[in-house]
Amino acid sequence: MKSQIRIASGQGFWGDLLTAPIDQVTKGPVDYLVMDYLAEVTMSILQKQKRKDARLGYAKDLIPLIEQILPTCVERNIKIITNGGGVNPQSCSEAILAVARRLGVKNLKIGVVGGDDILDRIPVLRSQQIELRNMETGEPLDDVLDRLESANVYFGAWPIVEALQKGAQIVITGRTTDTGLTLAPMIFEFGWGATEWNKLAAGTIAGHILECGGQASGGNFAGDWKSVPDLEHIGFPIAEANPNGDVIITKHADSGGMVSVQTVKEQLVYEIGDPKNYITPDCVADFTSIRLNQAGENRVSVSDIQGRPSTPFYKVSMAYLDGFTAFGTLTYSWPDALEKAKRADEILRARLSQLGLHFEEIRTEFLGYNSCHGPLAQELQDPNEVVLRIGVRSRDAGAVERFGKELAPLILTGPPAVTGFAGGRPKPKEVISYWPALIPKTAVSPEVSIDQL
Amino acid sequence: MRIQLRQICHARSGDKGDTANVGLIALREEYYPVIARYVTAERVKKHFEGIVLGSVERYEMPNIGALNFLLHNALGGGGTKSLKNDAQGKTLSAALLRMEIETEESIKV
Numbered sequence: 001m002k003s004q005i006r007i008a009s010g011q012g013f014w015g016d017l018l019t020a021p022i023d024q025v026t027k028g029p030v031d032y033l034v035m036d037y038l039a040e041v042t043m044s045i046l047q048k049q050k051r052k053d054a055r056l057g058y059a060k061d062l063i064p065l066i067e068q069i070l071p072t073c074v075e076r077n078i079k080i081i082t083n084g085g086g087v088n089p090q091s092c093s094e095a096i097l098a099v100a101r102r103l104g105v106k107n108l109k110i111g112v113v114g115g116d117d118i119l120d121r122i123p124v125l126r127s128q129q130i131e132l133r134n135m136e137t138g139e140p141l142d143d144v145l146d147r148l149e150s151a152n153v154y155f156g157a158w159p160i161v162e163a164l165q166k167g168a169q170i171v172i173t174g175r176t177t178d179t180g181l182t183l184a185p186m187i188f189e190f191g192w193g194a195t196e197w198n199k200l201a202a203g204t205i206a207g208h209i210l211e212c213g214g215q216a217s218g219g220n221f222a223g224d225w226k227s228v229p230d231l232e233h234i235g236f237p238i239a240e241a242n243p244n245g246d247v248i249i250t251k252h253a254d255s256g257g258m259v260s261v262q263t264v265k266e267q268l269v270y271e272i273g274d275p276k277n278y279i280t281p282d283c284v285a286d287f288t289s290i291r292l293n294q295a296g297e298n299r300v301s302v303s304d305i306q307g308r309p310s311t312p313f314y315k316v317s318m319a320y321l322d323g324f325t326a327f328g329t330l331t332y333s334w335p336d337a338l339e340k341a342k343r344a345d346e347i348l349r350a351r352l353s354q355l356g357l358h359f360e361e362i363r364t365e366f367l368g369y370n371s372c373h374g375p376l377a378q379e380l381q382d383p384n385e386v387v388l389r390i391g392v393r394s395r396d397a398g399a400v401e402r403f404g405k406e407l408a409p410l411i412l413t414g415p416p417a418v419t420g421f422a423g424g425r426p427k428p429k430e431v432i433s434y435w436p437a438l439i440p441k442t443a444v445s446p447e448v449s450i451d452q453l
Numbered sequence: 454m455r456i457q458l459r460q461i462c463h464a465r466s467g468d469k470g471d472t473a474n475v476g477l478i479a480l481r482e483e484y485y486p487v488i489a490r491y492v493t494a495e496r497v498k499k500h501f502e503g504i505v506l507g508s509v510e511r512y513e514m515p516n517i518g519a520l521n522f523l524l525h526n527a528l529g530g531g532g533t534k535s536l537k538n539d540a541q542g543k544t545l546s547a548a549l550l551r552m553e554i555e556t557e558e559s560i561k562v
Contacts, residue, residue, distance in 0.1 A: 041533055136470060222546060223463040223480070262463065262478070265517050269476020271467035275514050275521055288514050322534060363529065363536035371538035373548045375503040391536030431534050434470060 002031075002189050007182055007206070007239045011035040012213025014042055014059050014084075020213060020236045021065060025072050027252040030238060031189075033073070034181040036211050037062070037084040043175060044319035044432045046086035047119070047150040057088030058095075058172075066170075067099045074105055074169070081160055081181050085172040087150065089114050092172050093451045100453055108453040111163025113173035115447035118316065118439075119151040125443060132316065132437040144320040144435060151318040153439060156281030156310075157203070158194070159446035160184035166450050175317065177280050179207030182239060190243040201285035201307025202245030204278070208285075209249055209267050209302070210237050216249065216267040218257035223266070230256025247302045248295055259298040281315075281441075284308040313438040322433035323360065324400040327391045328407040329367070331420030334384045340415035341366055341388040347414050348390065351406055357399040365389045387420065393431065400428040457553050460562045462488060464546035471531035472507075473542030475549050478519040484560070485518035491554040497522055500552045504545075522549070 008030040010021030014037040024033055037059040050057030062084040073080060085092040093110045100108045118125065122145075126132065132141045152175035161184050163171045171184075183203035186192065192199045209216050216237040218228040235255025240248040251259055268287060272278060275287035289306035332340040345364045352362070365371035367387035369380055380386075392403045404426040411418055458464075458477070461484040466475040477492060479485040494511040501509070507525030514521060528542050529535035539545070 220465070221463075222465055222550075265478050265519060266463065266465040266476070268517060269474070269478065269514070269519055269521055270465050271469060271474060272476070272521060273469070273474065273512075273523060275512050288516050290516055292517060325533070325536065327536070361529075361536055365538050367538065372544040373504075373551070376500075376548050376551055389538060393530075393534065393536055429533075432532070433530075433534055434532055436470070 001191060001243060003243070005031045005185060005189050005241050007032040007034060007185055007210065007241060009034060009210035009213050009236045009238070011037060012211065012215060013037070013039055014061065016213055018065070022069055023252065023255065024236055024238070025069050025076070025078050027254050030078055032185045033078055033080045034210065035082040035084060036178045036181060037082060038086065038175060040317055040319070040434055041432060043087060043152055043317065044149040046088070050088050055091045058086040058092035059084035062092065063095050063099060066096050067103065070100060070103060070105060074108070079164070079185065080170045081184060083173045083176045083181060085112070085174050087117055087152070087174060089172045089174050096170060096172070097451055097453055105453065109167045109169055110451045111160070111166060111168030111171040112449050112451060113155065113159040113163060113171065113176065113446055115445055116153045116155055116175040117151070118153055118444060119148065122148070122151060125439070128443070130439060130443055132439065135436050135438050141435070141437070147320040147322070149319045149321060149432060151316060153444050154281060154315045154317065155446045156180040157184040157187055158282070159448050161187045162448045163450070164188040166448070168450060178211035179204045179280050180282060182207030182210050183282060186241050195309070197283050197307035197309060198305060199245040200283040202247060202305040203241070204280050204283055204285045204307070205287070205290060205302065205305055206239040206241060206247045209264060210239055212267060212270060213237070214257060215270065216264060217251050217259050218263055221263050221266060223262045228258045232256060245305060249300045249302060250298055259300055261292045261294050261300055264292055264300045264302070279311060281310060283310050312441055314441055314444065316437045316439050318435035318437065319432045320435055322431040323393055323395040324397045324428040325391060325393045325431055326400045326404050326426040326428050327389065328404065328426040329420060330388045330407065330410060330418050332386050332388060332415065333417040333419070334382065337383050337386040338366060338369060338380060340417070341386045344388055344410050344414045344418070345390065348406060348410060352403060355402065357402055358396060359392045359394045359399060361393045363391045397428050404428070454556045454559050455553055456556060456560060456562065457551065458488070458492065459550040461560070462550060464549055466542050466544070466546035468528055468531060468541040471526055471528050473524045473527045473545050475522045475524065475546050476519055477522065477549060478517065482518055485515060487556060487560055488520060489513060491556060492520060492552070494522070497549065497552070500549070501527070504548070
């Protein structure tokens with residue numbers, strides 16, 4: 001057993017800093033690179049791509065990235081774990097194998113974790129009395145059944161552990177929890193058991209700290225943000241994990257940003273619910289047991305974590321089509337900028353109403369004034385400029401399209417000193433809404449396979 | 454003593470569906486009892502009048518000197534459905550730091 005492993009966060013979301021994973025594997029020693037690519041909206045986008053081309057449906061950015069880092073990872077024996085396989089981890093693996101062949105890499109094993117995509121199985125599951133009701137509202141799935149775009153089970157760390165046990169140097173998964181990506185190498189290297197709840201919770205919390213990349217190492221830091229050094233070269237967080245579950249959060253020495261008790265605290269509270277019950281497929285972690293200490297410059301120790309048994313359910317994330325939206329902006333200048341923007345909004349709304357168009361919602365915000373804090377925003381004294389931002393939503397795509405055609409006319413038929421319409425007409429965009437549900441763990445099973453070069 | 458939360462706290466917010474969460478963190482250990490006493494779920498709900506349309510839940514995390522607030526029905530439908538510029542509630546953390554509390558005790562800020 002290794003006495004310690006270093007797990008590096010490479011991406012906090014699909015679209016994150018492209019240089020981060022390269023820095024993580026080149027600027028200092030690490031054993032694992034973990035990359036989270038999947039937000040909820042991502043799965044339905046990928047599902048659409050796969051429907052057009054059966055070889056797509058994964059995070060395409062991953063392939064040129066692997067091409068850049070694979071030789072280093074092979075040379076230094078760094079394992080890569082990512083959920084960038086999206087709705088097609090098998091094709092993602094094949095694309096990586098093609099890259100590896102081109103690079104002349106030998107003896108590469110890629111672990112592929114699938115089985116999370118249950119879209120086609122929904123009728124069968126429902127015939128087995130698995131209702132898939134909305135776990136937040138209690139509504140029955142029938143309400144949206146004919147509009148479903150994707151349905152994926154969140155698997156945890158164990159299928160990744162299986163792939164690592166089979167010798168995988170790269171593990172590509174579909175819908176896996178962000179925390180599972182980091183927990184898996186700890187289970188694998190330290191031989192943790194399936195009921196060692198405190199350790200599993202410790203690895204889960206390390207995963208929570210790593211899952212948003214630079215947001216734990218000085219990015220988006222609301223404390224003394226001006227004191228964060230060299231964000232230009234921000235180092236993403238690294239977890240130094242120990243067999244007993246104690247973890248040090250740090251970053252490479254030759255990098256910017258900052259790892260402090262405060263930056264880690266901010267990431268701990270990010271997107272959590274009841275802190276005593278942080279539920280994952282692997283365990284229930286208690287965030288009120290965490291002890292943090294500054295253990296050196298850019299080193300924070302995370303210890304004393306308590307966990308409890310996992311639940312008998314997986315979470316399922318489903319997405320369904322839910323109408324259309326469009327957004328448009330116009331910029332009004334001094335004098336009376338806000339007054340002009342408000343008048344333009346009034347005129348536009350009256351015209352939409354005269355056309356008899358139906359919208360579920362029309363929302364007006366004034367950027368530079370109240371789009372962040374609404375009624376809490378302080379009054380402006382004669383601002384230099386104000387951006388009018390109007391959004392509409394409707395089941396009727398035609399109404400949304402027509403809204404897009406009513407915006408530009410305001411330039412010549414509304415209040416004066418207006419600009420900023422270079423982007424053209426706002427285009428209707430499909431709204432994808434979420435349907436979270438629970439499914440008994442016994443009803444689905446992850447599929448782990450190995451592709452070999 | 455009148456204090457704006459900005460003087461004694463930092464915060465981060467995010468989203469889950471149409472619910473936003475704001476983690477309010479005391480800048481110093483001695484500020485935690487102050488926010489635990491004065492920043493109640495009711496006061497936060499009143500602060501966010503017109504923004505948070507549902508209920509407000511509060512959870513305590515004394516181990517890291519933080520409170521976690523769940524703001525229900527706060528994001529205009531959430532996700533891609535929301536028409537808000539801040540559809541994910543990323544700036545609601547800063548909005549909570551605008552809140553002022555009146556303390557009986559005097560606090561060194």
